[in-house]
Amino acid sequence: MTVLRMMALMMLVAVPFGATAADPTPPEAADSAPGKYPELTDVIESFSKRTGRKFNLDPRVRAIPVFVGIDPNKITYEQLLATLTIHQYVSYVQDGVVIVVPDAIARQLPTRTFTDAHFKADDNEWVTLLLSPKKACAAPLVPILRPLMPQAGHLAADPQSGALIVVDRAANVRRIADLVEKIDKAASGQPDCGAGKSGS
Numbered sequence: 001m002t003v004l005r006m007m008a009l010m011m012l013v014a015v016p017f018g019a020t021a022a023d024p025t026p027p028e029a030a031d032s033a034p035g036k037y038p039e040l041t042d043v044i045e046s047f048s049k050r051t052g053r054k055f056n057l058d059p060r061v062r063a064i065p066v067f068v069g070i071d072p073n074k075i076t077y078e079q080l081l082a083t084l085t086i087h088q089y090v091s092y093v094q095d096g097v098v099i100v101v102p103d104a105i106a107r108q109l110p111t112r113t114f115t116d117a118h119f120k121a122d123d124n125e126w127v128t129l130l131l132s133p134k135k136a137c138a139a140p141l142v143p144i145l146r147p148l149m150p151q152a153g154h155l156a157a158d159p160q161s162g163a164l165i166v167v168d169r170a171a172n173v174r175r176i177a178d179l180v181e182k183i184d185k186a187a188s189g190q191p192d193c194g195a196g197k198s199g200s
Contacts, residue, residue: 037064040087043072044100047080058101063087081124085169090126090152103152107167117177121170129173131164133184137193138164141183145176162193 138157
């Protein structure tokens with residue numbers, strides 16, 4: 001009888017532990033529950049319906065953005081572009097349609113090209129800028145400025161024309177252009193650039 005009672009007691013004690021192990025739901029699980037935040041594609045679709053803007057999304061565009069203080073249903077175009085930037089996507093406009101793709105292929109995109117450093121574009125729009133320093137040599141500027149750009153961006157110097165080609169988000173392109181202008185003003189005399197070398 002003693003043995004049977006001990007076995008019965010052990011079974012009763014084991015039940016709560018088994019029940020606990022079968023449902024190990026952490027307190028924070030509710031915060032990551034499906035549906036708490038909308039899919040990025042849903043945010044874009046909602047924005048498109050509200051504004052009439054047309055989008056063409058690469059099938060790899062998948063993310064769940066976390067908004068704090070921003071209503072996804074009232075997001076502005078600038079906020080949407082910033083959201084794409086955070087999740088490593090880029091956009092450009094072609095025939096009135098906003099194309100969204102991973103930023104890994106950003107430098108191959110047919111972005112708008114400017115020759116004036118005071119161009120107008122949304123800060124997170126990818127653009128191409130052709131800069132022509134008057135006194136500074138373009139090629140030596142590449143290793144100085146390239147670390148200021150993301151991996152997806154592009155910076156190269158044409159040794160023949162002495163021009164710099166910059167491909168990046170508009171806000172950073174403006175920063176690069178401003179630095180080139182300041183370096184150019186600090187240079188003295190006529191440049192002796194020689195053959196030079198291009199960088200990427």
